[in-house]
Amino acid sequence: MRAVPWAVALAVVVVRVLTPPGLVAAQSQGTAQNVRARVGAHGGAATLRNVRAVLPATSAAGAGYLALGVGLIPIPADVAAAAGDTGIVISVSPAPRGPLVLTILPSEADLAAARGDPARLAIYDVATRRAYGCRPAGAQITCAAPGVGVYLLASVADAEFLPEVERSAPADRERGRIPLAAASGVAVALLGASLWFWQRRSVGE
Amino acid sequence: MERQLPGAVTSAPSRSRISFGLAAVALASLLALALYVLTMPPGLTWWYGGADSGDLASAAVTLGIPHPTGYPLFTLLGWLATRLPFGEPAGRLNVMDALIAASAAAVTGLVILHLNRTLSPQRITQVTASSGGARTRSQRAIDGTAPYAHQRAATLPPAPIAADLDAGNRDALDARNQAAPAIAAVSALTLATAGLYWSQAIITEVYALNALLCLLVGWLTLRLLEPPATDLPAEGDTRPDSAGAGAGGLGGRGAAPGGDEAFTTAGQPDGKRPPLRAGAAGRFPMSSADARPLSGDGAALLLGLAQGLALANHVTSIFALAGTLAAVLASGRRPSAAAWLRYGCGIAAGLSFYLLLPLRAAQSPAANWGDPRTPGRFLTHVTGGRYGGLFAWTDVGGNLREAVALVRLLFGDVALWALPAAIYGAAQGWKRARPAVAFFGTLMLLSLLFAAGYRVGDHAIYLLPAYLGYVVFAGLGLLCAVEECVRSVDRSRLAITAGALSVALLGGLATNRSFLEHDLHGDRTPAVFADHVLDELPPGATLLTVRDDSTFALRYAQIVRGIRPDVTIVNPNEAKDRVR
Numbered sequence: 001m002r003a004v005p006w007a008v009a010l011a012v013v014v015v016r017v018l019t020p021p022g023l024v025a026a027q028s029q030g031t032a033q034n035v036r037a038r039v040g041a042h043g044g045a046a047t048l049r050n051v052r053a054v055l056p057a058t059s060a061a062g063a064g065y066l067a068l069g070v071g072l073i074p075i076p077a078d079v080a081a082a083a084g085d086t087g088i089v090i091s092v093s094p095a096p097r098g099p100l101v102l103t104i105l106p107s108e109a110d111l112a113a114a115r116g117d118p119a120r121l122a123i124y125d126v127a128t129r130r131a132y133g134c135r136p137a138g139a140q141i142t143c144a145a146p147g148v149g150v151y152l153l154a155s156v157a158d159a160e161f162l163p164e165v166e167r168s169a170p171a172d173r174e175r176g177r178i179p180l181a182a183a184s185g186v187a188v189a190l191l192g193a194s195l196w197f198w199q200r201r202s203v204g205e
Numbered sequence: 206m207e208r209q210l211p212g213a214v215t216s217a218p219s220r221s222r223i224s225f226g227l228a229a230v231a232l233a234s235l236l237a238l239a240l241y242v243l244t245m246p247p248g249l250t251w252w253y254g255g256a257d258s259g260d261l262a263s264a265a266v267t268l269g270i271p272h273p274t275g276y277p278l279f280t281l282l283g284w285l286a287t288r289l290p291f292g293e294p295a296g297r298l299n300v301m302d303a304l305i306a307a308s309a310a311a312v313t314g315l316v317i318l319h320l321n322r323t324l325s326p327q328r329i330t331q332v333t334a335s336s337g338g339a340r341t342r343s344q345r346a347i348d349g350t351a352p353y354a355h356q357r358a359a360t361l362p363p364a365p366i367a368a369d370l371d372a373g374n375r376d377a378l379d380a381r382n383q384a385a386p387a388i389a390a391v392s393a394l395t396l397a398t399a400g401l402y403w404s405q406a407i408i409t410e411v412y413a414l415n416a417l418l419c420l421l422v423g424w425l426t427l428r429l430l431e432p433p434a435t436d437l438p439a440e441g442d443t444r445p446d447s448a449g450a451g452a453g454g455l456g457g458r459g460a461a462p463g464g465d466e467a468f469t470t471a472g473q474p475d476g477k478r479p480p481l482r483a484g485a486a487g488r489f490p491m492s493s494a495d496a497r498p499l500s501g502d503g504a505a506l507l508l509g510l511a512q513g514l515a516l517a518n519h520v521t522s523i524f525a526l527a528g529t530l531a532a533v534l535a536s537g538r539r540p541s542a543a544a545w546l547r548y549g550c551g552i553a554a555g556l557s558f559y560l561l562l563p564l565r566a567a568q569s570p571a572a573n574w575g576d577p578r579t580p581g582r583f584l585t586h587v588t589g590g591r592y593g594g595l596f597a598w599t600d601v602g603g604n605l606r607e608a609v610a611l612v613r614l615l616f617g618d619v620a621l622w623a624l625p626a627a628i629y630g631a632a633q634g635w636k637r638a639r640p641a642v643a644f645f646g647t648l649m650l651l652s653l654l655f656a657a658g659y660r661v662g663d664h665a666i667y668l669l670p671a672y673l674g675y676v677v678f679a680g681l682g683l684l685c686a687v688e689e690c691v692r693s694v695d696r697s698r699l700a701i702t703a704g705a706l707s708v709a710l711l712g713g714l715a716t717n718r719s720f721l722e723h724d725l726h727g728d729r730t731p732a733v734f735a736d737h738v739l740d741e742l743p744p745g746a747t748l749l750t751v752r753d754d755s756t757f758a759l760r761y762a763q764i765v766r767g768i769r770p771d772v773t774i775v776n777p778n779e780a781k782d783r784v785r
Contacts, residue, residue: 007625007626007628007632007682010625010628011624011625011628177724178721180243181717181720181721182717184243184717184720185714185715185716185718185720187713188236188398188709188713188716189712189714190713191233191390191394191709192390192394192705192708192709192712192713193706193709195232195387195390196702196705196709
């Protein structure tokens with residue numbers, strides 16, 4: 001019994017000092033951190049080489065398209081610096097022949113369109129350090145890409161944007177589910193408590 | 206009805222209580238399953254490391270080859286699950302994972318019930334020791350303060366001490382037995398409602414199955430090393446040694462019950478342990494309703510098979526193998542060569558599932574990652590060679606920071622009551638259930654180290670086996686706390702009831718939070734994304750993808766739902782080792 005108060009006291013200290021607010025918050029923070037971590041950790045040359053190596057063999061049947069989903073791919077540090085602290089840089093290299101079509105999540109495009117600020121989307125040419133405008137249309141953003149080795153600066157996707165997109169999927173903001181969640185908590189609590197009292201009555205000696 | 210054994214230090218779970226324990230664990234498991242079904246997505250999801258779900262689902266539907274390391278057991282089970290006549294294939298796989306996760310929670314409860322049956326006593330001579338006189342080594346062995354007391358020879362305490370043992374501990378052991386079913390069920394629910402565990406229980410991924418198999422390995426290891434006793438002393442036999450004999454798994458008089466002759470005790474050339482006395486043996490005679498101990502032959506083979514199946518699902522289950530070895534070392538038992546051979550045969554049988562990969566690859570299924578039909582490609586695939594460079598072996602500082610972050614995640618992710626209980630349980634278990642602590646401690650440590658060093662975005666998932674050990678330690682802590690409370694606290698019933706209510710309340714709060722955080726019942730993002738992207742592409746287009754989540758969602762739409770098969774999907778990052 002002497003160890004119990006010791007354990008409880010230690011636990012309280014540990015919880016107070018160490019415990020994060022919650023898994024979702026931790027994951028959101030982690031996503032934002034990943035953005036910065038990837039920028040610092042990788043550089044983008046490998047990605048560019050891979051794309052170049054694949055394109056000639058696989059794009060013969062038709063135009064090349066790049067589906068980014070909700071994702072990011074590694075980028076060079078100088079481009080990251082150009083994006084600033086809150087910007088997210090998406091590389092789209094190389095530009096295929098003709099217009100480059102960048103396909104992103106509908107919710108992202110919707111958000112970009114709602115903000116009505118297409119100028120915040122731009123192609124960034126590493127060689128010339130020049131930005132080119134893009135035209136969001138539905139779920140796609142078409143850019144007049146100047147050639148191989150370009151990068152898209154999607155500063156509309158600020159550091160809080162991607163986690164927000166990912167978090168929009170769970171129903172934790174649906175008010176209708178809150179009572180169900182509370183009921184589940186009550187069910188678990190009642191089961192634990194009732195098991196204790198019931199077994200004492202039924203099989204206790 | 207439990208038989209009373211006057212004069213013997215014993216309090217065994219009665220038949221009704223054991224049945225109640227199994228029913229309580231089953232009830233907890235069903236409740237967990239209901240929670241999972243309420244919150245699972247209808248199909249694929251990108252949440253909670255679900256990027257690979259599309260690949261796994263495509264492979265399961267076509268009985269094909271997913272990304273390394275192949276996951277043949279999951280693929281085969283998934284193929285069976287996708288034959289069920291409801292929902293879309295990925296939804297059926299989500300249900301399968303929920304069933305697996307709920308079953309794993311039930312096994313956690315079984316581990317707790319087993320620990321209750323085999324737990325050695327705590328400070329059994331506390332009253333007598335304080336009554337004067339220096340405590341002998343044997344007394345320290347009996348009271349559990351000597352290192353792993355029940356592994357050492359102990360002498361029978363003098364008759365007056367034995368009487369005190371009976372008076373001082375029967376109530377405590379009764380209380381522990383009484384509380385064990387509820388503790389087992391609460392432990393199962395605590396694991397089931399832990400955030401990371403819940404997240405893997407509702408998506409198409411391999412980690413719930415990994416948890417189930419690791420727990421099975423742990424449970425079988427403990428049953429092999431410390432089988433619960435089955436033989437009651439004769440009616441009226443009040444000799445303490447008769448109470449302890451046979452309860453130690455190795456047998457107080459030679460071979461253990463159940464034919465456990467495959468193991469011998471280290472340091473005993475004749476293969477027989479010294480007679481274990483009541484208390485010293487650390488176990489108490491069970492009623493005939495108690496689960497039968499595994500036989501030596503069957504147990505080693507069964508344990509090996511479970512380990513092999515675990516390895517056929519996920520390579521990190523090798524941590525469970527290390528846990529088994531640690532438990533064997535901690536138990537002081539020395540398996541015979543024949544036992545090792547049977548264990549190895551079991552592992553080989555489980556690993557044989559990997560033959561599915563080249564066999565199916567030769568038939569060119571729609572999902573055929575790496576085409577592992579040649580020995581070279583097969584080895585590259587099953588060893589996950591392309592991922593080896595992602596482990597940061599040399600970044601000690603970074604790994605340490607990650608480890609701290611992961612421990613914080615663990616503490617904050619499980620119901621709050623588990624933290625003090627786990628600390629207490631681990632400390633008590635080191636003295637009273639050392640093989641269990643060795644197994645689950647090893648599992649926790651290796652999982653933590655691996656998750657800390659593996660540089661991928663969803664590396665926290667690899668911490669999941671540590672959750673298993675954490676919850677088992679917490680359950681063990683509750684068992685010991687109840688026993689100690691009855692022994693040391695005046696109004697113990699009130700204290701235990703208050704503790705039970707606190708645990709139930711904290712468990713309920715944790716469930717409420719996890720429910721809200723993991724409610725994906727309306728998430729159809731990958732399907733919407735795939736439909737939208739594929740619909741707008743011109744005929745015969747080549748679509749470059751840059752991340753696993755979008756790549757696998759698009760391929761799932763093509764392979765499983767038959768949408769736009771004319772489009773070629775290429776992920777440059779995987780093109781070099783994928784053959785389509």
